[in-house]
Amino acid sequence: MIKSSAISKLIITVIGTILLPLVIYSIYEITSIKEDEEVMERIYRDQLDAILFSANQYSDDAINGILDKLESRLNKKLGLETKDNSFLKYSNLLSIHLMRADSSYESLIIVDSSFARTKWKELAEEYLDNNQLIVDQLLRYSDAGYRKIEPRITTSINGRDVQVIFAILEIYQGEKIVLSGFIDVLGFAEDVLSPKLQQIAGKDLIITLKSAKNDELIYCTDSVSNEISISKPMWLFPNMLMGISSQNKSVKELVAERTKFNLLAAFVLILLLIFGFSLVFRNLKREIYLAQTKSDFVSNVSHEIRTPLALISMFAETLMLDRVPSIEKRKEYEQIIYKETNRLTNIVNKILNFSQIEAGNRRYSLAKIDLNELVYEVTHDYEFHLDRNGFTHEINYIDSMVLVKADKEALYEAMVNLIDNAIKYSDERRHIKITTGIRESHVFVEVSDQGIGISPQEVNQIFEKFYRVSEGNVHTRKGAGLGLSLINHIMEAHQGDIEVESTLNQGSTFRLVFNKTTDVENTHS
Numbered sequence: 001m002i003k004s005s006a007i008s009k010l011i012i013t014v015i016g017t018i019l020l021p022l023v024i025y026s027i028y029e030i031t032s033i034k035e036d037e038e039v040m041e042r043i044y045r046d047q048l049d050a051i052l053f054s055a056n057q058y059s060d061d062a063i064n065g066i067l068d069k070l071e072s073r074l075n076k077k078l079g080l081e082t083k084d085n086s087f088l089k090y091s092n093l094l095s096i097h098l099m100r101a102d103s104s105y106e107s108l109i110i111v112d113s114s115f116a117r118t119k120w121k122e123l124a125e126e127y128l129d130n131n132q133l134i135v136d137q138l139l140r141y142s143d144a145g146y147r148k149i150e151p152r153i154t155t156s157i158n159g160r161d162v163q164v165i166f167a168i169l170e171i172y173q174g175e176k177i178v179l180s181g182f183i184d185v186l187g188f189a190e191d192v193l194s195p196k197l198q199q200i201a202g203k204d205l206i207i208t209l210k211s212a213k214n215d216e217l218i219y220c221t222d223s224v225s226n227e228i229s230i231s232k233p234m235w236l237f238p239n240m241l242m243g244i245s246s247q248n249k250s251v252k253e254l255v256a257e258r259t260k261f262n263l264l265a266a267f268v269l270i271l272l273l274i275f276g277f278s279l280v281f282r283n284l285k286r287e288i289y290l291a292q293t294k295s296d297f298v299s300n301v302s303h304e305i306r307t308p309l310a311l312i313s314m315f316a317e318t319l320m321l322d323r324v325p326s327i328e329k330r331k332e333y334e335q336i337i338y339k340e341t342n343r344l345t346n347i348v349n350k351i352l353n354f355s356q357i358e359a360g361n362r363r364y365s366l367a368k369i370d371l372n373e374l375v376y377e378v379t380h381d382y383e384f385h386l387d388r389n390g391f392t393h394e395i396n397y398i399d400s401m402v403l404v405k406a407d408k409e410a411l412y413e414a415m416v417n418l419i420d421n422a423i424k425y426s427d428e429r430r431h432i433k434i435t436t437g438i439r440e441s442h443v444f445v446e447v448s449d450q451g452i453g454i455s456p457q458e459v460n461q462i463f464e465k466f467y468r469v470s471e472g473n474v475h476t477r478k479g480a481g482l483g484l485s486l487i488n489h490i491m492e493a494h495q496g497d498i499e500v501e502s503t504l505n506q507g508s509t510f511r512l513v514f515n516k517t518t519d520v521e522n523t524h525s
Contacts, residue, residue, distance in 0.1 A: 055200060064149065071169050093183055105125075138168045151164070166181075197219070364406075366405050372402055432447065433447075445512050
């Protein structure tokens with residue numbers, strides 16, 4: 001059997017060099033999944049921020065375009081006709097109120113699209129009084145050469161949400177005036193923003209505009225509104241939130257799906273590593289086992305060959321020196337030499353036959369054989385050996401002929417190995433029974449003993465080369481562990497089977513099963 005120290009070294013080596021680093025790497029991958037997903041979500045949010053920036057910039061440019069047109073139309077005397085409001089038609093500006101940017105904040109002109117001029121004038125003056133600090137800040141921006149549009153209050157007039165904005169315009173001879181404008185929020189969203197939002201959304205995104213006050217949907221690029229992935233207020237419309245989500249899945253769903261996939265992949269990887277480790281461990285264990293059994297085989301064969309050689313040498317020397325006291329002793333010595341020579345021949349033949357089988361060079365000459373005749377021949381040849389070892393035996397022949405198509409020499413060898421094993425592994429109860437029979441479309445011959453038996457755990461291993469059972473004092477019995485392996489090869493070559501029935505301390509039965517062959521079949525073979 002394999003030494004425990006060799007197995008321990010194998011386990012430590014494989015774990016230390018292969019499995020442990022891979023498991024550590026897998027654990028690292030699992031722990032880094034969350035970080036990777038956070039990075040992915042951050043990148044995705046950055047992309048959405050860029051889309052929001054584009055939409056906000058478009059809104060800012062649209063209003064600035066209106067203000068540029070207004071500046072160009074203002075003459076040096078501020079002679080813009082109040083009825084000329086065509087530039088407000090597509091801007092959704094309900095009213096524009098211009099005042100001097102000095103301490104007087106004198107009203108200069110009012111342009112409106114629908115409401116009474118006095119209504120806008122009162123509102124504009126009220127909002128200007130409450131936001132003079134903002135106006136001062138906008139003037140500083142203007143002095144620096146930059147026009148900034150500042151959204152202030154969102155109010156409701158006649159049921160319409162109106163956004164108030166402030167900006168500074170520069171007119172004739174560098175005079176600066178304050179503009180307070182009133183924008184129809186819903187109209188601006190539908191008429192100005194919607195084409196741009198549709199273009200940005202394309203087929204992959206859904207963009208929505210909602211009221212920050214009551215979460216009421218103002219506009220959506222798609223008929224179905226998914227859960228919003230990211231939502232931020234617009235620059236010019238602080239009370240209007242622009243939200244973006246994926247056309248198919250939300251960011252949370254995408255992240256959850258990706259995390260689930262990565263965890264599953266890591267789990268499968270660990271399973272594959274464990275499976276691979278088990279295969280590697282099994283193969284290495286088998287290699288160590290084969291190396292150990294080959295070493296035991298060499299030791300056993302060396303011992304088994306040395307014993308008959310020593311006996312042959314000793315008795316041959318005695319005969320050669322004429323030290324035999326009587327003729328009876330001479331015959332006894334000659335019989336021992338003959339017996340040990342046959343024993344040595346059997347060992348060598350067994351090794352040679354096994355070598356041929358391993359190399360695939362064993363050839364079989366199939367012919368019609370009667371198992372009854374073969375059993376009789378084997379037991380007749382082995383009768384002296386059985387009697388000498390104190391064994392009794394019985395043979396139960398089936399009445400009819402038991403024909404098989406087989407190589408007689410190979411089948412003879414298989415029977416001899418079974419009988420030899422029965423002798424080798426029997427203790428006090430020394431009785432062997434050989435039986436031939438027919439079972440449905442098969443014929444069989446079986447050898448039963450009353451020996452030490454085989455444990456159920458080892459029954460499937462006894463046909464492996466060099467294997468020897470570990471129960472009892474087995475290793476004091478001579479053998480190379482090749483007999484049953486040879487029988488298994490022979491039965492496979494004959495398309496037969498070998499069956500084992502064994503109970504510890506009660507004995508074993510080995511049954512060779514062949515396909516039945518009729519006399520007619522053999523006549524034509």
